[in-house]
Amino acid sequence: MRDSLRTLNYRISFVVSQDGAQAEPYLWRHGLVSGIEMEHLSLLNGPGREAFRVGGKVSYFEPATPPYSIRSHFINGPIPSQFFIDPEQLGHAYDIVLVGKSRVSGLAAQQIRIISKDNSRYSFVAWLDQQTALLLKLDMLDLEGKLLEQMQVTSLHLSDEADEYFHKIEQDKLPDITMVGANEIVRHQWSINWLPAGMRVVKRDVHRLPVTGHAVDYVLLSDGMVDVSVYVHPIQGAGAEKGWLRHESTTLLSLNNGNVEVAVVGKIPPETANAIATSIRPNTRQRSR
Amino acid sequence: MTQRKIESLSAYMDGDNQDEAFLEEIKNDVDLQEKWHRYHIIRDGLKQELPTELNLDLSDKIAQALESEPALTSPTVTPEVSKLKPASPISSKLRKWLGVKASNDGAEKRSPKVQQTGQFAIAASVAIAVILGYQQYNQPVAEQPFNAAPTIPVTGIQGGLSPVSLEQTRTVPRTDVVEQRRRLNAYLSDHTQQVRRKNNVEPNDSSTSGHSVDQRTEQDSQNPDNK
Numbered sequence: 001m002r003d004s005l006r007t008l009n010y011r012i013s014f015v016v017s018q019d020g021a022q023a024e025p026y027l028w029r030h031g032l033v034s035g036i037e038m039e040h041l042s043l044l045n046g047p048g049r050e051a052f053r054v055g056g057k058v059s060y061f062e063p064a065t066p067p068y069s070i071r072s073h074f075i076n077g078p079i080p081s082q083f084f085i086d087p088e089q090l091g092h093a094y095d096i097v098l099v100g101k102s103r104v105s106g107l108a109a110q111q112i113r114i115i116s117k118d119n120s121r122y123s124f125v126a127w128l129d130q131q132t133a134l135l136l137k138l139d140m141l142d143l144e145g146k147l148l149e150q151m152q153v154t155s156l157h158l159s160d161e162a163d164e165y166f167h168k169i170e171q172d173k174l175p176d177i178t179m180v181g182a183n184e185i186v187r188h189q190w191s192i193n194w195l196p197a198g199m200r201v202v203k204r205d206v207h208r209l210p211v212t213g214h215a216v217d218y219v220l221l222s223d224g225m226v227d228v229s230v231y232v233h234p235i236q237g238a239g240a241e242k243g244w245l246r247h248e249s250t251t252l253l254s255l256n257n258g259n260v261e262v263a264v265v266g267k268i269p270p271e272t273a274n275a276i277a278t279s280i281r282p283n284t285r286q287r288s289r
Numbered sequence: 290m291t292q293r294k295i296e297s298l299s300a301y302m303d304g305d306n307q308d309e310a311f312l313e314e315i316k317n318d319v320d321l322q323e324k325w326h327r328y329h330i331i332r333d334g335l336k337q338e339l340p341t342e343l344n345l346d347l348s349d350k351i352a353q354a355l356e357s358e359p360a361l362t363s364p365t366v367t368p369e370v371s372k373l374k375p376a377s378p379i380s381s382k383l384r385k386w387l388g389v390k391a392s393n394d395g396a397e398k399r400s401p402k403v404q405q406t407g408q409f410a411i412a413a414s415v416a417i418a419v420i421l422g423y424q425q426y427n428q429p430v431a432e433q434p435f436n437a438a439p440t441i442p443v444t445g446i447q448g449g450l451s452p453v454s455l456e457q458t459r460t461v462p463r464t465d466v467v468e469q470r471r472r473l474n475a476y477l478s479d480h481t482q483q484v485r486r487k488n489n490v491e492p493n494d495s496s497t498s499g500h501s502v503d504q505r506t507e508q509d510s511q512n513p514d515n516k
Contacts, residue, residue, distance in 0.1 A: 060485070070485070070486055076484060076485040209472075209475035209476070210479055210482070211471050211472075211475035211478065212471055212472055212475045214472075220484070227483075227484040229476070229479070231476060245473070247477055254473075254476075263476050265477060265480040266480070
């Protein structure tokens, strides 16, 4: 599947629907143009969102923010593409089970289930095309098996030659890669003492939230399938709030832990977010993980 | 109570002794009646047929308690209510609620029926307060260990983002709502940004800066497919 994603020339239309949200249609193109991978993902409704990947550079064009590029080998879209590119990483966090065969998008498909090892994350059911192993359908299910999010391919078109659309991209005009300074290793005054199996810290830093401007200690966690953000900052005033909500399929949980306020954001069950948030303890002495 | 009576009672329960005279005896003997009741509970217990909630006969005790309770005397006038300033909207609401006319002489003119209504209202509000308090007290706590409860572990956040589906079980002063909404929005949008930048990794360097929007290169913001 990884090879298919990387080497084939394809044009895929798919729809993403989430619990309590509008269905979003996307167009996804991929091609090899003189040895360089090109990829284009476009949201077709509303003002739209576009992402282009040329080799290891991804440029995002979105309403309300200036376009920018980052160094990455996949587009961060509605599909957890990292999984399909880097499936080995997933073995730490999930069990992958071949289920059976069925017909999806008019094609014979192999169904697989992806279940978290410690049952602390949502599970997934994926249908892959038997011939190309491209993703045809992906369901995200909560712990009770209720559908939270669904990606469904509506058309899959393979071609020998890369889509001529890619020849139109003027690479010179893509924004430059945002240079991010190799900043000093951040040591937080607290540590997370419980993580779901297979989840690891991807990065940690201190930055300001875009809207409020509050400085927060930040840790990004990932298990290859879902990403979780953890924010920690001192409690300000009486703004003691405790609770969680679900924005589409993303859980946002915030609670007070000692004298800090912890917020956990990600596509994980609220119980898991709660367990992560409550496991945060101030560092006793210089230990920082 | 004699041994004979107890034995007869036991036999009667088993359906052996069926004579009318003993039935009369039970009817007249309170101790025997209690024993009759207790024996049945014991038998059910031994057969493991007890209902999930044991319905002990409390009717006597309640009747006693009711009798010994001093009769509730309703305060004839509620001077506190009538003294409240008419200007205050809360007090006028309260008056209306208690069935009191807004005028100051309302207290004197009030008919007994109106008084009663007011008291019912008070009783009802007390009951509501009790129920609310009970619910509050029994709300699941956030400190539950993971997976201990399949139910929602914490209470909902009040306010909410406009595009957010919200579970709300508690009220918070209005002033916090806007601020909270901003904060939640900030978390959500920052999460999206951070996830996207996750792999913006410099070669030979695993730590990346998270300085979000402002550090972007803004040069060349033209769309590439405007060929």
